[in-house]
Amino acid sequence: MPDAQNPDTPARTLLLVDGSSYLYRAFFAGGEAMSTTLPDGTVLKTGAIRIMINMMQKLRKDVRADYAACVFDAKGPTFRDALYPEYKANRSPMPDDLRAQIAPIHEVVKLLGWKVLDVPGVEADDVIGTLAHVAAQQGIECIISSGDKDLSQLVNEHITVIDTMNDRRRDIAGVTAEFGVPPSLMLDYQTLVGDQVDNVPGVPKVGPKTAVKWLTEYGSLEALVARAGEIKGAAGENLRNALDWLPRGRELLTIKTDCDLKDHIDGLPSLEAIAILGQDTEALKVFGETYGFKGLVKSLSQQDVPPELIKEHQGKAGGKPADGAPGLFDEPDLSGSAQRTTNLKYDTILTWAMFDDWLARLQTAGLVALDTETTSLDEMRAEIVGISFSVMPGEAAYIPLRHTGPDAPEQLPLDDVLAKLKPWLEDPEKLKLGQHIKYDRHVFANHGIEVKGYAHDTMLQSYVLEVHKPHGLASLAERHLGRQGINYEDLCGKGAHQIPFAQVDVAKAAEYSCEDSDQTLDVHLALWPQLEADEKLRFIYELEIASSEALYRIERNGVLIDAPTLSRQSNELGQRIVALEQEAYEIAGQPFNLGSPKQLGEIFFDKLGLPVIKKTATGARSTDEEVLEKLAEDYPLPAKILEHRSLSKLKGTYTDKLAQMALPRTGRVHTHYAQAVAVTGRLSSNDPNLQNIPIRTPEGRRVREAFVAAPGNVIASADYSQIELRIMAHISEDAALLRAFHDGLDVHRATAAEVFGLEPAQVSSEQRRYAKVINFGLIYGMGTFGLAKALGIDNTAAKNYIARYFERFEGVKRYMDETRQRAKEVGYIxxxxxxxxxLPDIKNAKGAKLAALERQAINAPMQGTAADLIKLSMVAVQTALDEQRRSTKMIMQVHDELVFEVPEDEVDWLKSEIPHLMAGVAALRVPLLAEVGVGPNWDQAH
Incomplete structure (x- = not known):
């Protein structure tokens, strides 16, 4: 607001950062793979430092402020610990890798121009509350950047809280809309519901819905307490039983606004001592050198260049901030334009002189687009035919190495070329870019080269930015550049007449491959600024890049297959399949083709008189899977058909084929993990598909017996326990779910106790089964009809169960309602x-289609977060294996499970370390739990 003394004076602003919230977010937002060796020889993780700097720079750029401070929690107890010894007792200790980064984070935040505060004996929230109050009293606008909802109690006409990670603005209207009460009642609201994270009890079994209802009706906690005798039922009794506790709970939850900060900020109540400053460029350069941030040093050095030259360069590259302020990890220099140039310069390298010229260009380039042409799409078998590079838009080169056509020119020797390229390819400081880089890693590895320095993948950039669109290079180039390139089939033909790439004319091959590298660089220049500008999407992209590295290692390791075991299983399955055919013939009274819908229809409906469940689009009587399952509930023949189909598929897909798919030189199966397929972020396994082994049947589970370890090793399986339910608890903030997980309860038994109004010990096994179906069903958006079918009950009973569930788990209901609404408003979650x-169609969908999309919207955050967590785990585990030089190998990722081949002398380490690593990749509102099993094969490791 304008200054009261001079209405024409622009409003002054104080920007306060919840530093403790930021550093935890920075640590758990990834970057775990980043580390550096300090001058004293200490190896330090630096991911949190890096991300913290980016967050602070982006915030300063986005929010104009006159005064600013970054506030951290200081070491040691506060008055709350004395008031209530159990305060924050549930919180896990700070990870050692994060603790080691706190001092450098404080240092670099100061160098960036911020006042850093950590006041002994005072929590960061109280320092923020005091400074916000001081500013508001002087008519200074205060913006607090934090994800902590507790700070909502400070909000008024002068104080606003922003949550940059979730695009959330908590002003007066925002708080009221989000919580159902205005900021002036937030403390009353928090006192009633309690704080699970800080271990501050509220009124037992009183959730947000009840708290809002009471405060709306009575106007305040004080008025509610005065009339507590009027509240009926169990809720009223719980309230009356909590009356003695509520004053202490309220005191614990109250953010102080009167802390004595004069020893830490000179001149209070004047805020001049925390006026925002410019960054200390020279000191930042030293910091960057010390902690291995070469991008920081380079970007700061560019500030010594005349501003007009920087502006000119940025206009070409299109990747710098519009205001010219270089960021810590800005893209290396690239000349040229993201627009399509018309003067293409593509070279074909056939002489050592030209090769040396291009190698010199590669050595000095900031970023190089790299592409291979090969003999096969199977990355474990593919060999190089040629290699192309692009170092600036419109310029590229192709090295033909194995072309054999009748007019093929003399080419440089493959082994000699790779030997000369190997130092550059394996140099992590030489940054590289590709389209589907995991494939090219394998191709080079097949020639004994471990490529390092892959910084970007345009396929993954598209996957993060536009998950619902195609991610192939041709689609990307046409969509983002307006370019149409040469089609592979135009060069090589189709089907049986398709020729190997090695037989393509070298001139045409060079144009095709150079175009691929050139377009990849161009697409990167179009997509990267979009990722760079969005903190959350940039984190997801960096996670995908790190996951690509981990997946490459998993694919490369492969898993050993026991062929004799598979052969024995195939024989047994074959005998059972033949027996099932005979049993089906006997029931039908005649032989028939079990795979013929027409013959099935005749046997079922004409001969045996089974009921017609549904018809096909053409009016024929359906015998699809759904019909068979329904009929199998009452009739033996459909059940035999289903079992026959299941075993035939198992035999044909796995027991007959797995051993044949093993790579001869390794004796192992090397699946391919596709990253850019599932919209939820989950991985897709194929050739072979290891995620679809039907483990619900005994025969399916036995297939895992054939996944074995090499001599002297065992198989270990580590998977998350009830991960999607834990994510639901975190996202919904449902008090009952949070309590169940924090107390280590059987969550299905705890749910049954709530739904059926019993003590947990009184819950029967059948009631627990019902609760389990409800828990998992609601995660997948199951409605009344679906629950009735799953439990074998009528719709009325199912409807009543769901109603009772939502009465007891108000947070889950609120999450579902809010998710449906938000998805329809913005088109995504x-x-x-x-x-x-x-969810591009949800805004205009209606009826059954809308219901299906809403179910998808409810479930996708759980599946997607689980996918993010397992990727974070893969990266953390692979980093630990490398840093500790362990011989343990990660060999599979299946849903929420990581599978390892472990030397016998590392089993104890793995049992201890892997669950710790997996549980520590994120700080959710409930603890993550990972469990490990060990055995001679994959089946016995469960």
Missing amino acids: ETVFGRRLV
Whole structure:
């Protein structure tokens, strides 16, 4: 607001950052793979430092402020610990890797121009509350950047809280809309519901819905307490039983606004001592050198260049901030334009002189687009035919190495070329870019080269930015550049007449491959600024890049297959399949083709008189899977048909084929993990598909017996326990779910106790089964009809169960309602970590289609967050294996499970370390739990 003394004076602004919230977010937002060796020889993780700097720079750019401070929690107890010894007793200790980064984070935040505060004996929230109050009293606008909802109690006409990670603005209207009460009642609201995270009890079994209802009706907590005798039922009794506790709970939850900060900020109540400053460029350069941030040093050095030259360069590259302020990890220099140039310069390298010229260009380039042409799409078998590079838009080169056509020119020797390229390819400081880089990693590895320095993948950039669109290079180039390139089939033909790439004319091959590298660089220049500008999407992209590295290692390791075991299983399955055919013939009274819908229809409906469940679009009587399952509930023949189909598929897909798919030189199966397929972020396994082994049947589970370890090793399986329910508890903030997980309860038994109004010990096994179906069903958006079918009950009973569930789990109901609404408003939803899951049709959908999309919107954040977590785990585990030089190998990722081949002398380490690593990749409102099993094969490791 304008200054009261001079209405024409622009409003002054104080920007306060909840530093403790920021550093935890920075740590758990990834970057775990980043580390550096300090001058004293200490190895330090630096991911949190890096991300913290980016967050602070972006905030300063986005929010104009006159005064600013970044506030951290200081070491040691506060008055709350004395008031209530159990305060924050549930919180896990700070990870050692984060603790080691706190001092450098404080240092670099100061160097960036912020006042850093950590006041002994005072929590960061109280320092923020005091400074916000001081500013508001002087008519200074205060913006608090934090994800902590507790700070909502400070909001008034002068104080606003922003949550940059979730695009949330908590002003007066925002708080009221989000919580159902205005900021003036937030403390009363918090006192009633309690704070699970800080271990501050509220009124037992009183959730947000009840708290809002009471405060709306009575106007305040004080008035409610005065009339507590009027509240009926169990809720009223619980309130009356909590009356003695509520004053202490309220005191614990109250953010202080009167802390004595004069020893820490000179001249209070004047805020001049925290006036925002410019960054200390020279000191930042030293900091960057010390902690291995070469991008920081380079970007700061560019500030010594005349501003007009920087502006000119940025206009070409299109990747710098519009205001010219370089960021810590800005893209290396690239000349040229993201627009399509018309003067293409593509070279074909056939002489050592030309090769040396291009190698020199590669050595000095900031970023190089790299592409291979190969003999196969199977990355474990593919060999190089040629290699192309692009170092600036419109310029590229192709090295033909194995072309054999009748007019093929003399080419440089493959082994000699790779030997000369190997130092550059394996140099992590030489940054590289590709389209589907995991494939090219394998191709080079097949020639004994471990490529390092892959910084970007245009396929993954598209996957993060536009998950619902195609991610192939041709689609990307046409969509983002307006370019149409040469089609592979135009060069090589189709089907049986398709020729190997090695037989393509070298001139045409060079144009094709150079175009691929050139377009990849161009697409990167179009997509990267979009990712760079969005903190959450940039984190997801960096996670995908790190996951690509981990997946490459998993694919490369492969899993050993026991062929004799598979052969024995195939024989047994074959005998059972033949027996099932004979049993089906006997029931039908005649032989028939079990795979013929026409013959099935005749046997079922004409001969045996089974009821017609539904018809096909053409009016024929359907015998599809759904019909068979329904009929199998009452009739033996459909059940035999289903079992026959299941075993035939198992035999044909797995027991007959797995051993044949093993790579001869390794004896192992090397599946391919596709990253850019599922909209939720989950991985897709194929050739072979290891995620679809039907483990619900004994025969399916036995297939895992054939996944074995090499001599001297065992198989270990580590998976998250009830991960999607834990994510639901975190996202919904439902008090009952949070309590169940924090107390280590059987969550299905706890749910049954709530739904059926019993003590947990009184819950029967059948009631627990019902609760389990409800828990998992609601995660997948199950409605009344679906629940009735799953439990074998009528719709009325199912409807009553759901109603009782939502009465007891108000947070889950609120989450579902809010998610449906938000998805319809913006067309997407997000995971906990910011992955954007697009539902492009939901805004205009109606009826059954809308219901299906709403179910998808409810479930996708759980599946997507679980996918993010397992990727974070893969990266953390692979980093630990490398840093500790363990011989343990990660060999599979299946849903929420990581599978390892472990030397016998590392089993104890793995049992201890892997669950710790997996549980520590994120700080949710409930603890993550990972469990490990060990055995001679994959089946016995469960």
